Amino acid sequence: MSVAVLSGKTAIVTGGAGGIGRVLVRALIEAGARVAILDADGGGLEHFARALDDDGHEAATLAVRMDVSDPDDCAASVARTRERFGAIHILINNAALGMGVVRTNHITDPVRIDEITPEIWQRVAAVNFSGPFYMTRAAAPHFLARGWGRVINITTSFFTMLRGSYAPYGPCKAGLEAWSAGLAKEFAGQGITVNVVVPGGPTDTPMVPPVSGFDRAALIRPEAMAPPILWLCSSAADQITGARIVAAKWDPALEPEAAAAVALAPSGWPDLARDPVWPGGRPEDG
Amino acid sequence: MTITAAALAGFVAPLIVAVWLVQSTLQSAGEHLATAPDSLPFTFHDPALPLPDLGFSDSEGRAVTLADFGGRVVLFNLWATWCGPCLHELPSLDRLQAVLGGTGFTVVALSQDRAGLAEVGPYWERAGLDHLTVYVDDGMAAGRAIGALGLPTTLLIGRDGRELGRLEGPAEWDSPAALNYFRTLEREP
Numbered sequence: 001m002s003v004a005v006l007s008g009k010t011a012i013v014t015g016g017a018g019g020i021g022r023v024l025v026r027a028l029i030e031a032g033a034r035v036a037i038l039d040a041d042g043g044g045l046e047h048f049a050r051a052l053d054d055d056g057h058e059a060a061t062l063a064v065r066m067d068v069s070d071p072d073d074c075a076a077s078v079a080r081t082r083e084r085f086g087a088i089h090i091l092i093n094n095a096a097l098g099m100g101v102v103r104t105n106h107i108t109d110p111v112r113i114d115e116i117t118p119e120i121w122q123r124v125a126a127v128n129f130s131g132p133f134y135m136t137r138a139a140a141p142h143f144l145a146r147g148w149g150r151v152i153n154i155t156t157s158f159f160t161m162l163r164g165s166y167a168p169y170g171p172c173k174a175g176l177e178a179w180s181a182g183l184a185k186e187f188a189g190q191g192i193t194v195n196v197v198v199p200g201g202p203t204d205t206p207m208v209p210p211v212s213g214f215d216r217a218a219l220i221r222p223e224a225m226a227p228p229i230l231w232l233c234s235s236a237a238d239q240i241t242g243a244r245i246v247a248a249k250w251d252p253a254l255e256p257e258a259a260a261a262v263a264l265a266p267s268g269w270p271d272l273a274r275d276p277v278w279p280g281g282r283p284e285d286g
Numbered sequence: 287m288t289i290t291a292a293a294l295a296g297f298v299a300p301l302i303v304a305v306w307l308v309q310s311t312l313q314s315a316g317e318h319l320a321t322a323p324d325s326l327p328f329t330f331h332d333p334a335l336p337l338p339d340l341g342f343s344d345s346e347g348r349a350v351t352l353a354d355f356g357g358r359v360v361l362f363n364l365w366a367t368w369c370g371p372c373l374h375e376l377p378s379l380d381r382l383q384a385v386l387g388g389t390g391f392t393v394v395a396l397s398q399d400r401a402g403l404a405e406v407g408p409y410w411e412r413a414g415l416d417h418l419t420v421y422v423d424d425g426m427a428a429g430r431a432i433g434a435l436g437l438p439t440t441l442l443i444g445r446d447g448r449e450l451g452r453l454e455g456p457a458e459w460d461s462p463a464a465l466n467y468f469r470t471l472e473r474e475p
Contacts, residue, residue, distance in 0.1 A: 041435060041436065042426075042429065042430035042433065042434075043430075043432075043433030043434055043435045044435055046433065047433075065430065067400060069400070070400065100370075100371070101368060101369055101370055101371075102370040103370050103371060103374070104371055104455065104456070115370065116370075117367070117368075117370075117373065117409075119367035119368045119405065119409060120367075120368045120369075120370055122368070123366075123367075123368030124368070206436075
């Protein structure tokens, strides 16, 4: 992707100080965007913000410690971003809690239902599923007023959504995936695209801790997320909505359209939704 | 083969112990006098770091600060009701407090739940942690002030209120080795 395709654009990245978040923030800055970095991890956020300042990116960045599970925090963060940069064009809902909040060695020793307390379930649902809704709800009026906007939701592989012993992470991501597909339809024709990007498998970030036992060298690099996301943010992807890109299958050496031909599919499960039993035939927004 | 292996083990084991003894002697020459067991992988600071006087509140809503525990060795644990590894280690912190909590040593477990007592209260009643006291951190200000990177995070704080070291992630806090370590710390001048 050529440099500065996002010049003049403002992006919000939730979980912006995390493993994938940091990569996206740097990629967006390099592409010319101004970036609000939202994260609940105050220590990590401060550390990352200082590193960005040291690299001369102070003017292009805003660090906000917040919690996406709090609707007021979400609204306030969007307001602060608008105050600082004057506009909001791109929202990347990247913040999420992994299965490590249930137990860190969940890969080698699967989690049982009795280990998932209601507090853990509610917290993961609040961050992974409700958080993107609160953020998008707060940003949507700005997108609608401008007639241009990008919502990019990070979900997960279908395998992970459906695998055993992976609740509440998997089902919450499946919910976000389904909502993304529906929201794309709601915003169709209004200049706002809603797309999903997934790494494609376990990724080399703190969400996959050393105790998981994976060979780190075999994990997907978080850097793989940047090229397809930059493309979705650019004007070249104005017509791409309701899509899902598997980053690990995106070849950055190809032209984006050629890479997309391999890595892009509709988001959600449209094949399974094709034949509804519906009074009078078929609903309009099918 | 078996005999060889056993013989080898017999030879190697004393060597390992010897190396360990030398290492622990070297380490204990540093500022943190006792050496933490491998099961408590603290990252120590040399010298110890000053801490801000963190403020939080107890179950009655009364203001508490870290200075209130001054003069004691404090094991300061940040946890939340939604953090599985935190809940897993809390009972061991509770047992540690039962054994060693007093005028020389105490465990302070501070919840990082956003809703404070509304979330922590019901959990605490269920959990039956009799020796720890509920502390909540409204606005998670203390967690932010100490720059915790995740939960659980546990700080070891010296009698002078400075942070000796911190451990990120869960641990078994009342293993014999851990008890021995905290006992030694408590007795150190």
